[in-house]
Amino acid sequence: MDNTVIDAHNISKIYNKENIPVYAVNNVHLHVEKGEFTALVGPSGSGKTTLLNLIGGLDLPDEGSITINGEDITRMSPNELIDFRLKNIGFVFQSFNLIPVLTAKENVEFIMQLQGIDLGKREQRIHVLFDQIGLSDKLESRPSQLSGGQQQRVAVARALASKPKFILADEPTANLDSQSANNLLDIMYKLNQEEHMTFLFSTHDQRVIDRAKRVITLVDGRIVSDTASQILPA
Numbered sequence: 001m002d003n004t005v006i007d008a009h010n011i012s013k014i015y016n017k018e019n020i021p022v023y024a025v026n027n028v029h030l031h032v033e034k035g036e037f038t039a040l041v042g043p044s045g046s047g048k049t050t051l052l053n054l055i056g057g058l059d060l061p062d063e064g065s066i067t068i069n070g071e072d073i074t075r076m077s078p079n080e081l082i083d084f085r086l087k088n089i090g091f092v093f094q095s096f097n098l099i100p101v102l103t104a105k106e107n108v109e110f111i112m113q114l115q116g117i118d119l120g121k122r123e124q125r126i127h128v129l130f131d132q133i134g135l136s137d138k139l140e141s142r143p144s145q146l147s148g149g150q151q152q153r154v155a156v157a158r159a160l161a162s163k164p165k166f167i168l169a170d171e172p173t174a175n176l177d178s179q180s181a182n183n184l185l186d187i188m189y190k191l192n193q194e195e196h197m198t199f200l201f202s203t204h205d206q207r208v209i210d211r212a213k214r215v216i217t218l219v220d221g222r223i224v225s226d227t228a229s230q231i232l233p234a
């Protein structure tokens, strides 16, 4: 059985800085399989966010192709891409990005409403998700009434709401204290172990790197090391 979730071939993203082309992502090949818990690391400006945005279909590469679950997202129309993202990819951002006027429950539920899931199924899934993130007692709280760590856990529930094929997390612990970061990592790790949810996150955080099963290092837009391709000593 083919377990490939992400297959990026020769992808590049080029920005012009004062008319000089800068490769934010330079000829990257990346293959991710179901169940991975992978960290993308590298110095500031090495291309981590750009690469995640390309894989998530938030931005298009200038060269190369990206296949998600067998479908080439670089050939989709803008509307097809929006629909594809909604059904297949969960996003977690550094700054949580919850909608301030909605409750925690509504922030998660609206993704399911967009997908046309009926009320009964939405309620069931909300119950399961809030149980998984340990916030069943905060359903009616607005983001401003939650700590940063709690908001990020709601963001994880929102990312999971559509039962995506994988979750992309851009520096998910960057704004969290140690305890909240560990708590978030425990939740993501459990989802990975028990439900085989695939995670790809960019990070500078050693705690995240220590928990990752695979670490990919980017420098100047290129992959310079990948623990999955290192030959282990016999």
Ligand SMILES: Nc1ncnc2c1ncn2[C@@H]1O[C@H](COP(=O)(O)OP(=O)(O)OP(=O)(O)O)[C@@H](O)[C@H]1O
Residues within 6 Å of the ligand: 015, 016, 022, 023, 024, 042, 043, 044, 045, 046, 047, 048, 049, 050, 051
């Ligand atoms: N919209 C843009 N326009 C022009 N240049 C950009 C744009 N986005 C990113 N870049 C450039 O692309 C390169 C990679 O940036 P990117 O944000 O992907 O790096 P990063 O590894 O995520 O950095 P950080 O760890 O600081 O978040 C940098 O040189 C950056 O200045």
